[in-house]
Amino acid sequence: MAHRPVVGVDNARGKAYGKATGLYNKHRKYSEQWNPWHPFQSAHDFQQAQSFSQQTKTWIDQHQRRGLDNFKIESFQSADALQKLLSEIDFRLGDDSWIEDHSHIFGTLYYRDIFKCFKFLLAHLPFQAHLDFEPVRLADSESRRIYSEMNTGDWLWDMQDQLPAGATIVPVICASNKTHLTNVSGDQHAWPLYLTIGNIRNDIRLTPKKRAWILIGLIPYPPKGAKNTDDAWHSAVGTVLSPLRKLDITGSGLKSNCADGFQRRCYPLLAAWVGDYPEQVMIAQVSYGSCPMCEIPKGAPMGHSTCRALDNSRDLHVYSELLDETNIDVLHTLHVHPICYQFWQFPLCNVYRLWQPDELHQLLLGLVKDLLHWLVRYLKTRNVKDQLDN
């Protein structure tokens, strides 16, 4: 199947504004080509250094003096020199990228400056060949539209129309989940908040080892039986994402170096949220049991296949008007909490479309789990389950 762009590259979208500076050039010390093993000169030196990590200083010095390796290490000759190189390794955003906020009721909120995170991901050299900066329309040989990466969808085109010419959209994807850490040593919990950007292609984004996701916050976990947990969550997440909410989309955007060696004016927009159903209900502020995406009656089957077909999507503008008119009863019948909250205020964000299909929640925990239940029930009623087990 031939993939060809229907609309060609032009400068109105994802435009480059001059050469990137700083970060882009810092690894070019040893050769014209980017050296991914920096500050080591080669993969061999890096691997050797890695194998030395558990050894003492004396052992490393002796090993280097004996020179028993077939391939000599070029980057360092002593334990001290190795130590110096290790201190020069780029530790991503660094420990000092964390900010502490003690103003939250259930404990300290730890978070990172998300604009620094965007800049880091956009300029991360290993992603150089895996970044998209502008929307495209792809089609097969019979002119049928192909949807694959985020920039091949309609959403990016719709957003681009509402931003200044030359803008580069940075689709922001967040993920959060209450996590149970320990049972026997104090019932420890965490509530991490992660972030990645849709400019990074799928295969990289979905490979954990490529580290395209950044931990941007640790939300204070409410104690057992606590009230107002939704409010506390929204207030913590609001603090972390406030630069995104306050971004002026009519302005010049966030100037960022990109890994392809150019600078762009970036407009990070909240595009999707990966989370389970309870988390989605909390984000959408609808009542439990109702659909976060549409106004389908409670109890009816919901999900991306049923909800998309029905033309009754939730609309924050309608809800906002109902709220202004204090039409609380109508909001209640639609299972919407009658409050104006931060997710209504993110630029060009539709909070009711943040929920996207994902493999874990829809396919594995949804479809596959459901099918297995059905299958086991079927086998039991036919008295053949034992036979299958055997």
Ligand SMILES: [Zn+2]
């Ligand atoms: Zn629905």
